[in-house]
Amino acid sequence: MSVVRLDHLTKVFPGGTKAVDDFSLTIADGEFLVLVGPSGCGKSTVLRMIAGLEDVTGGDVLIDGERVTDWAPKQRDIAMVFQNYALYPHMTVRDNMGFALKLQHVGKERIGEQVTSTADLLGLGGLLDRKPKALSGGQRQRVAMGRAMVRQPRVFLLDEPLSNLDAKLRVSMRAELARLHQRYRITTVYVTHDQIEAMTLGDRIAVVDKGRLQQVGTPDELYRAPANRFVAGFMGSPSMNFATVTVRRAGIRLTVDLGGRTIELPGPLAERVDLARYIGSPVVIGLRPAAFSPAGPDEEALEAVPLGVESLGDEKHVLFAPPTDGLRALADGDVPVAVDESAGTQLWTAKVGQGADVAIGRPVRLRVDLGAAYFFDPADGMAVPAPSTEPAAPAVAAA
Ligand SMILES: Nc1ncnc2c1ncn2[C@@H]1O[C@H](COP(=O)(O)OP(=O)(O)OP(=O)(O)O)[C@@H](O)[C@H]1O
Ligand SMILES: [Mg+2]
Structure with a gap:
């Protein structure tokens, strides 16, 4: 079980850019949470702070109630797939996928089993002996995911993993991701600026603008009852x-x-x-x-x-x-x-x-x-009336 809690996270880069501003959010065990927002709003920075790849300026990251803010990335048992995933070009698919386990000194036999079962799941079974250059873009993407998944991390972080793929492949990879998540239920934070991806994959979606969390809710909640004009304009296409x-x-x-x-x-x-x-x-x-x-x-x-x-x-x-x-x-x-x-x-x-x-x-x-x-509201952009998070109160008959 892995609950991720972000508690008043703030990140100010040297030079003064406030990339993340007082960001608080709890991601439930087994949840697929999607972070969406325009380019530069701080999505990757949030992810990198969860992974421990970026120091926090303020606030805390907690996993299962334990403060991990100062832990090194590898102590956190988190796997991350980047937008520009890099496979090791000189290694086969098998070795690419097993590499993290090898670093953890997992036995050869066990690595073999894990890699084979993950590869089967991702439809890579027949490609294990190929090198990355002999794979299509979609297959490489799947290897990158497989590489992150073999170790069955506590938390899975994905930063726009499908953005390099063509439209058709994105759709099939999206379905694949949903299926994988159904099966393993690893707590996942998924960054995208594609709102169709957000709507179809997310148990909940967190909308970010200028480093601040604007609203978090199910796709349906955000679409039906946006808290402000930004969220309203962001969710829905056109x-x-x-x-x-x-x-x-x-x-x-x-x-x-x-x-x-x-x-x-x-x-x-x-x-x-x-x-x-x-x-x-x-x-x-x-x-x-x-x-x-x-x-x-x-x-x-x-x-x-x-x-x-x-x-x-x-x-x-x-x-x-x-x-x-x-x-x-x-x-x-x-x-x-x-x-x-x-x-x-x-x-x-x-x-x-x-x-x-x-x-x-x-x-x-x-x-x-x-x-x-x-x-x-024309001044602050807040919804009128503000959406209620509670079910609507029953109508009271006039006396
Ligand atoms: N290492 C850094 N040093 C200084 N500023 C940075 C650094 N990394 C990111 N930033 C700035 O912080 C802000 C948030 O960046 P971030 O990469 O988190 O955005 P993003 O939401 O992931 O955007 P995109 O959708 O384009 O990937 C941006 O203004 C960016 O220029
Ligand atoms: Mg980014």
Whole structure:
């Protein structure tokens, strides 16, 4: 059993880069935890601190409750596979895989057994006598993993292990990894910036930005209830669309202005108390591409001019300029709101069916499912309302 606890981990590199900032997370025994985040956010540094390859500036690493922060890498019994794995070119697959065990003075026979069974599992059985240069990229990658796995470490750390492989091979290696994990249940921390990999492999996903943990949860939790705008924009492909809009009150309902129309939000005001705090002031709306669909002739709709149409086989992505109501809202003397800067530079995407009749330059009417809208505070980016980690409280009947 191996529980890994990161307790207020911080890493400041000489020169002052704060690569990891007060990072706390517990990885359960047998869990497959995926660390995701943009390039440079500190993922590899977290992994290297767990492995002991990087000194910590502050905080602690604990394995099964024991403080290992000052232990040497090899005392920690952790195996790590790097993005740019290097096999020993002059050694056969067999020797590459057995090398770590040899260093640990494990007996020859035992090494032979371990290597053979791991190789079989990874589909490398027939390749044991080859040298790396006689292997395909995917086979080399499997040898690198096999080499880390033969010693059955307490913790398995993988840093973007599939990023050098072509798309098809990535998918099959992903399935293979999932299968291996099912079988051995070694506590695993897996770094990637591919969110499909994260969603499909992770028991839980930890989203990192600028060295800070943004949110940790199951793939479903992060997708359905992102804690902030960063997580919302990071999880899901194509990304969520954002714009700053003004919330207004119309009777017992709330409305937002979008694409020159005032659209009512579903549900009465009473059920949207958190959002009601923003009445008359700007709030960031987030709409996933799937929240749009082609509108019928009489339906309330957003007019968009497709600037790009991407056909993906069974769906189409329609790219269009974000609605600019934030700017128009100035006319009626409301709080001045500019269209969100980052949204302004990024096109919106609608995901529609393959059969949808859309073409570049020809205006299209899109129905917007505001029931599926997310809202974020424009200042700190936190979700409104904040996602609850508890199951929703049962509704209390009014007395
Ligand atoms: N040895 C080092 N000395 C100084 N700065 C470093 C060092 N290693 C990493 N950094 C900086 O620390 C930050 C985090 O780097 P890290 O490699 O952990 O990012 P990452 O999330 O793994 O990125 P990527 O997805 O590109 O691999 C970056 O700003 C990087 O430039
Ligand atoms: Mg990295």
